[in-house]
Amino acid sequence: MLAVLSFLAVAGISKVYFREQQFLGDRWFSRGVAALQNGQSDQAVNSFRSALRYSPNNYTYELSLAQALAALNRTDEAHAYLLNLWEREPENGTTNLELGRIYAAKGEMDLALRYYHNAIYAAWPDHPDAHRRVARLELIQFLLRENAVTQAQSELIALAANLPEDSPLHLRAADSFMEVQDYEHALAQYRDALRLDRRNASALAGAGRAAFELGRYDSAQRYLQEAVAGNPQDAQSTDLLQTATLVLQLDPFRRQVSAAERHRRVIEAFESAGKRLKACLVLSQPRSLSTSDNDVKLLQARWSDLRPRISDHGLRQNPDLVDTAMDSVFAIERQTNGSCAAPTATDQALLLISKLHGGN
Amino acid sequence: MEAPAKTQPETIPPRQEPARAAVMPGPSARSLFHFVFREERFFLVLSVFIGIFAGLAVVCFRFAIEWSRIYLLGSGAPTTLRLLLAPSLTGLVIALLVIHVFPLARGSGVNQTKAALYIYNGFVPFRTAIGKFITAALAIGSGQSLGPEDPSLQIGAGLASALGRRLHLSRERMRLIAPVGAAAGLAAAFNAPISAVLFVIEEVIGRWSAGILGSVVLSAVSSVVVMRWFLGSESLFRIPPVGMVRPAELIAYSVLGLAGGLASVVFAGGITTLRPRLKALPRWTQYFQPAVAGLIIGLIGVLGAPQVMGAGYDVMDQAIHGQFTWQLLGILAGLKIIATILSFVSGTPGGMFAPTLFIGAMLGACVGGVEHIFFPHLAGSTGTYALVGMGVLFAGFLRAPMTSVFMVLEVSGNYSIILPVIVANTFAYVISRGLLPTPIFDVLTRQDGLELPSMEEQRDESVLRVEDAMQPVTVPVLDDDEPLAQVLRHLGESSSNNLLVRLSPSGWNAITREQVQTMVNEGKGELSLRSVLPMRQLPWLHPDQPLDIALRYVNESPVVPVVSRADLRKLEGVVSRDDVLNRYKSG
Numbered sequence: 001m002l003a004v005l006s007f008l009a010v011a012g013i014s015k016v017y018f019r020e021q022q023f024l025g026d027r028w029f030s031r032g033v034a035a036l037q038n039g040q041s042d043q044a045v046n047s048f049r050s051a052l053r054y055s056p057n058n059y060t061y062e063l064s065l066a067q068a069l070a071a072l073n074r075t076d077e078a079h080a081y082l083l084n085l086w087e088r089e090p091e092n093g094t095t096n097l098e099l100g101r102i103y104a105a106k107g108e109m110d111l112a113l114r115y116y117h118n119a120i121y122a123a124w125p126d127h128p129d130a131h132r133r134v135a136r137l138e139l140i141q142f143l144l145r146e147n148a149v150t151q152a153q154s155e156l157i158a159l160a161a162n163l164p165e166d167s168p169l170h171l172r173a174a175d176s177f178m179e180v181q182d183y184e185h186a187l188a189q190y191r192d193a194l195r196l197d198r199r200n201a202s203a204l205a206g207a208g209r210a211a212f213e214l215g216r217y218d219s220a221q222r223y224l225q226e227a228v229a230g231n232p233q234d235a236q237s238t239d240l241l242q243t244a245t246l247v248l249q250l251d252p253f254r255r256q257v258s259a260a261e262r263h264r265r266v267i268e269a270f271e272s273a274g275k276r277l278k279a280c281l282v283l284s285q286p287r288s289l290s291t292s293d294n295d296v297k298l299l300q301a302r303w304s305d306l307r308p309r310i311s312d313h314g315l316r317q318n319p320d321l322v323d324t325a326m327d328s329v330f331a332i333e334r335q336t337n338g339s340c341a342a343p344t345a346t347d348q349a350l351l352l353i354s355k356l357h358g359g360n
Numbered sequence: 361m362e363a364p365a366k367t368q369p370e371t372i373p374p375r376q377e378p379a380r381a382a383v384m385p386g387p388s389a390r391s392l393f394h395f396v397f398r399e400e401r402f403f404l405v406l407s408v409f410i411g412i413f414a415g416l417a418v419v420c421f422r423f424a425i426e427w428s429r430i431y432l433l434g435s436g437a438p439t440t441l442r443l444l445l446a447p448s449l450t451g452l453v454i455a456l457l458v459i460h461v462f463p464l465a466r467g468s469g470v471n472q473t474k475a476a477l478y479i480y481n482g483f484v485p486f487r488t489a490i491g492k493f494i495t496a497a498l499a500i501g502s503g504q505s506l507g508p509e510d511p512s513l514q515i516g517a518g519l520a521s522a523l524g525r526r527l528h529l530s531r532e533r534m535r536l537i538a539p540v541g542a543a544a545g546l547a548a549a550f551n552a553p554i555s556a557v558l559f560v561i562e563e564v565i566g567r568w569s570a571g572i573l574g575s576v577v578l579s580a581v582s583s584v585v586v587m588r589w590f591l592g593s594e595s596l597f598r599i600p601p602v603g604m605v606r607p608a609e610l611i612a613y614s615v616l617g618l619a620g621g622l623a624s625v626v627f628a629g630g631i632t633t634l635r636p637r638l639k640a641l642p643r644w645t646q647y648f649q650p651a652v653a654g655l656i657i658g659l660i661g662v663l664g665a666p667q668v669m670g671a672g673y674d675v676m677d678q679a680i681h682g683q684f685t686w687q688l689l690g691i692l693a694g695l696k697i698i699a700t701i702l703s704f705v706s707g708t709p710g711g712m713f714a715p716t717l718f719i720g721a722m723l724g725a726c727v728g729g730v731e732h733i734f735f736p737h738l739a740g741s742t743g744t745y746a747l748v749g750m751g752v753l754f755a756g757f758l759r760a761p762m763t764s765v766f767m768v769l770e771v772s773g774n775y776s777i778i779l780p781v782i783v784a785n786t787f788a789y790v791i792s793r794g795l796l797p798t799p800i801f802d803v804l805t806r807q808d809g810l811e812l813p814s815m816e817e818q819r820d821e822s823v824l825r826v827e828d829a830m831q832p833v834t835v836p837v838l839d840d841d842e843p844l845a846q847v848l849r850h851l852g853e854s855s856s857n858n859l860l861v862r863l864s865p866s867g868w869n870a871i872t873r874e875q876v877q878t879m880v881n882e883g884k885g886e887l888s889l890r891s892v893l894p895m896r897q898l899p900w901l902h903p904d905q906p907l908d909i910a911l912r913y914v915n916e917s918p919v920v921p922v923v924s925r926a927d928l929r930k931l932e933g934v935v936s937r938d939d940v941l942n943r944y945k946s947g
Contacts, residue, residue: 003412007586010416014590017423024435050436053674056598080682084600 025054029061036068044068059085063094075102093122097135104142112142113151133159137172144179153180160189167197174206183213190223201230205237208244215356217244217251246349252326253357262322263315269353270310270325272346273332274303280340296339299332330354403533404574407540410523411579414516414544415586418508421493421515421549422591425508428501429670443503443661447654447669450502454495454708455647462491468704468711469514471805473542474564474812482521482534484541489518495709503669504650505657505699507714509549516545516583539564540575547580548587550713551595555767556580562760563801566815595771597677600743603776609740613780616727616745617752617787623693623723624756624792627716628800630701636807638705646707653706657699667692668699671714676721676750682742684722686729693722712800716757717750724749744780747772751781756788759799764789826910827903829943830922830933835860837931838889840869845885847876858918860898861889866928868898868921903932910940 032047048065055061062081069078079102085095100115116139124131136159143152160173174189190207193200208223224241227234248254252265277300309318310325333351337343343351432446458466465488476484496511520541524534539560547556557573557580565572638649660668667675679689700715728745747768754764768781798806802814835856838847840863851859851873859876861869871893879885879892899913900921913920914937924930 003409006413006416010419010590013420013423017426020430021426024430028436046437054435056674056677057594076685077683084598084681087600 021054025051025058025061027051028054029058029064032064032068036064036071041068041071045072045074059089059092063092063098066095066098070098070102075105078102090118091123093119093124093128093131093135096122097131097138100135100142101138104138107146109146109148113139116142129162129164133162133169137176140176144176149180152176153182156180156182157185160185163189163192165196167193167200167203170196171200171203171206174203174210178206178210181213183210186210187214199230201227201234204230205234208237208240212240212244215352217247217352217356220244221248242345243348243352246345247352247356250346250349251353251356252322253353259316260312263312266315266322266325267310267312269329269350270303270306272344272350273329274307276336276340276343276347277303277332280336295335299328299335302328303332326357330357400571403529403536404578406523406527406529406537407544407575407578408582410516410520410537410541411544411547411582411584412586413519413523414512414541414579415548415583415589417489417493417515417519418512418545418548418583419587419590421497421508421512424493424497425500425671428497429503430501432498432502433669438503438661438666440662443666443669444655444658447503447658448651449654450498451504451650451652451654451706451708452647454499455650457491457495458650458707458709459646462488462495464488465491465495465709466707467709467804468510469517469709470510470563471801471808471810471812472514473517473538474801474805475810476517476521476538477535477564478812479810481531482524482536482538484514484518484521484538486518486522489515489522492518492709496711499650499703499708499710500671502654503657503661503666504654504703504708504710505668505670505672505696505715506703506708506710506712507671507717508711509546509713510711511709512545512549513542513711514545516541516543516548516579520544520579536565536572536575539572540579543576544579544583548583550767550771551584551587551591551593552767552770553577553580553584554770555763558766559760559763562762563758563815566813595773596673597680597771599747599772599774600681600741602741602744602747602772602774606737608737610780610783612728612731612735612740613745613748613784614787615731616724616748617784618791619727620720620723620749620752620784621756621788621791621795623697623719624753624788625795627697627701627719627753627757628792628796628803630697631704631800632796632803632807634701635705635804638707639807649706650703650708653702653708656702660695660699665692665695668696668718672696672718673714676718676746679721679725680743680746682725684725686726686733689722689726689729693719693726696722712758713754716753719757720750720753721746722749724752740780744777748777748780748784752784752788755785756792757800759789759792759801761785761789824907824943825903826901826905826907826922826935827933829907829910829935829939830903831935831939833860833931833934835919835934837862840864840890840893841888843885844876844880844887844889844892847889848880848885851876860919860921860931860934861893862929862931863890863893863897868900868923869893870898870917870919900928901935907940907943910935914940 028047028051032044032051035041035044035047045065045068048061048068051061052058052065062085066078066081066085069075069081078098082095082099082102085092086099089095096115096118100112100119103112103115116135119135120132120139136155140152140155140159143155156173156176160177163169163173170189170193174186174193177183177186177189187207187210190203190210193203194207197203204223204227208220208227211217211220211223221241221244224237224244227237228241231237250265250269252262252269257265277296280296281300306325306328309321315321315325329350333343333347333354336347337351432450433442438446464472464485469492472484472488476482492511492514496506496508500506500508517538518541520537521534524537529537542564543556543560546559547553550556557576560576561567561573657669675692678684684692696715696719700712700719703710704712725742725746727749728740728742750771751764751768754767755761758764764785765778765781769775769778799814802812805812835858836850836854837860838850840861847859857873859871859873861871863869871889879887884892898917898921900923901910901913902925903922910920914935919934919936921931922933922935924932
């Protein structure tokens with residue numbers, strides 16, 4: 001009887017005790033959350049520690065403590081807590097993401113990849129797609145920092161395949177594609193962003209850049225015109241627009257160009273190349289002749305040889321001269337690029353046209 | 361500090377043989393009771409109830425410590441003011457209580473329980489249990505660097521003793537009831553029944569016997585069941601995955617054992633040196649000693665190491681999970697030694713188990729951290745080192761080698777670290793024994809003027825055996841089928857007056873030359889020895905038996921045969937009374 005009575009009495013006391021422990025744990029956790037929101041991570045750490053004292057196995061408390069420690073750059077402590085949490089719940093998305101961040105900060109590629117991937121495929125209790133997207137975007141940024149371009153590109157493709165109808169997200173993905181020089185995917189993402197937000201200047205500029213890099217100068221011109229109109233201070237887009245416009249004006253191989261206009265462009269390009277050659281030879285005269293100078297002289301001889309035949313009449317008489325003349329122009333622009341003085345806008349445009357039609 | 365010798369229990373323990381099982385109201389009921397429950401069976405049942413009560417008491421004790429902490433130090437990180445005032449002012453209150461109300465509540469409680477067993481016939485005043493509960497809860501809750509396990513042990517013993525007195529158990533049972541309660545209290549406090557049973561057997565009782573073992577196990581198990589009912593089955597600290605990967609890691613654990621052994625010596629040496637000096641100070645200083653100790657510990661907390669305050673299980677948990685740098689771990693181990701020495705020598709009630717585990721965990725994790733930097737291929741996980749470190753200090757400081765091994769295994773629930781634990785504990789134990797020959801508990805009892813049996817000394821005592829006194833066979837040995845005339849001829853060749861007779865199929869007897877001569881003279885020369893031998897056979901001994909046993913037989917016969925255990929007819933030697941006495945004289 002005494003044992004039963006004692007048992008009941010202790011049960012009553014324990015109920016009071018655990019209720020108080022629960023209350024204190026919740027109170028300190030709330031304080032920690034508030035401190036974290038106010039940017040007071042050190043106070044948050046103390047509060048979460050106190051909360052954990054009353055509920056040592058509380059996953060949320062411990063995770064919050066780890067996040068607060070990570071915010072204070074106390075990564076070793078945060079890491080230790082996170083590893084414990086991971087051992088308890090290896091499939092927890094937040095824990096994996098935090099561990100991924102810590103290993104990324106330490107530059108440990110393999111472990112960072114492992115935990116970021118865990119986070120991407122982990123169980124997220126709410127908004128799983130959004131959390132996975134955040135994890136993948138962070139992973140992509142990490143891979144880009146580490147110059148792991150191929151891996152970053154494959155992650156980007158996976159990311160792009162599951163993006164929701166959200167212009168900023170498409171824009172972010174497109175920018176990342178630009179970083180890995182995947183202009184085709186970048187342009188597609190910019191277009192998606194513009195589909196959702198027609199006036200987005202960043203998307204317009206990005207699409208212009210992507211189209212420019214792909215050699216689609218007419219598209220580039222269109223996007224860049226809109227971008228510059230929306231944001232006249234965008235110097236990069238303005239420069240690109242000028243170049244794209246010049247390319248479109250100089251390119252003799254465009255389909256819509258009449259024969260007379262083509263001939264005019266060929267002659268103009270040929271003359272520009274000749275000026276470029278002359279300028280280059282004037283600069284190289286004081287120096288001893290190098291191999292490239294000899295090449296330039298050969299090009300000069302070839303240009304001089306062709307010069308008498310490059311006229312509207314000559315081109316009409318012999319349509320093959322268009323290709324011959326432009327081959328000479330492309331050769332001159334490639335040869336002089338880098339070895340001679342800075343090219344003019346026209347020279348740059350001709351170089352781009354050479355890449356567009358003559359390969360690299 | 362433990363009860364000094366001059367401090368007697370509040371009431372004289374019953375020395376007379378009390379009526380057994382006097383709990384029953386009338387003679388018929390008592391007869392029925394005796395029929396169903398003889399005292400030994402009743403004692404087993406009682407052990408379960410002792411465990412239940414001890415478990416309930418320990419649960420309340422844990423609540424009391426936590427509430428003390430919350431109200432004295434605050435529910436969150438303590439402020440500077442609280443860090444300084446809580447332990448010092450509470451120290452004053454504790455001193456008043458210990459000096460004027462609960463004089464036997466001082467110290468850890470282990471030696472008091474031993475004293476109850478060996479001196480006071482199992483008597484532990486109930487008032488002491490109450491006093492221990494209150495004062496230790498206040499001390500630990502206010503931040504004194506002490507633990508709840510030893511007080512739980514004494515509270516359990518006090519409850520058991522009170523229950524035994526209430527039920528008028530026999531003196532023999534009363535003597536055993538304190539260890540039974542102690543095991544229950546310790547098991548509930550540790551959440552580790554095997555370790556508690558081993559500790560009580562190893563350090564309190566000092567011997568294994570089926571009777572006491574059953575009671576101790578039952579009480580420990582029932583107390584742990586009760587404790588887990590209320591507090592859950594989780595260990596005192598969360599255990600990460602631990603284990604040993606490569607055998608070469610044993611080298612690293614040996615280093616931990618060495619470090620642990622030295623730390624144990626420093627820790628024990630500090631206590632045994634300072635304690636008598638503080639006791640020798642004027643009596644009025646005893647009112648302030650716990651307060652001063654508390655103030656210094658509070659200062660340590662203010663200066664950046666509040667982790668050393670209190671029992672520190674949450675800090676151990678953090679260390680096990682690798683949340684401290686090795687430098688901080690080393691500092692915490694050192695400061696905890698200082699803080700615990702101060703708390704303990706000041707006479708503040710509280711235990712040394714938790715601080716020992718704390719120091720071991722910090723030291724282990726620190727050594728593991730250092731080795732991880734310099735010898736990454738040798739070092740295992742921090743958690744493993746911290747756990748092994750706990751066992752190391754337990755073996756080196758408390759000098760309970762068996763308990764230390766099983767404690768780590770039981771707490772970790774992982775058998776894979778048994779090798780590191782054994783290796784490291786052995787190093788620590790050997791170093792501690794080499795530098796401090798007397799274990800800490802024995803030094804403390806002797807400082808108090810008590811002479812309790814030292815379990816370690818008992819374990820180390822070399823037992824003299826029959827083979828140590830045994831002499832080669834010089835007397836004639838004959839079979840019992842030989843005729844007396846033939847026997848006489850054999851005796852003629854020997855100078856001995858005695859003859860040993862090998863009986864068939866087994867057994868030994870003896871006869872003298874005179875007896876044989878007389879019978880031959882009477883014309884019985886054709887009779888066999890068997891027919892004339894005395895009816896009573898000689899006792900015989902085996903070489904490995906304790907020499908004490910020989911003392912029982914050497915007066916029955918001039919020589920006692922020592923025979924092989926494999927063949928009882930094969931004589932290995934003989935012993936006489938003089939042989940035994942000479943062996944004892946030579947030491």
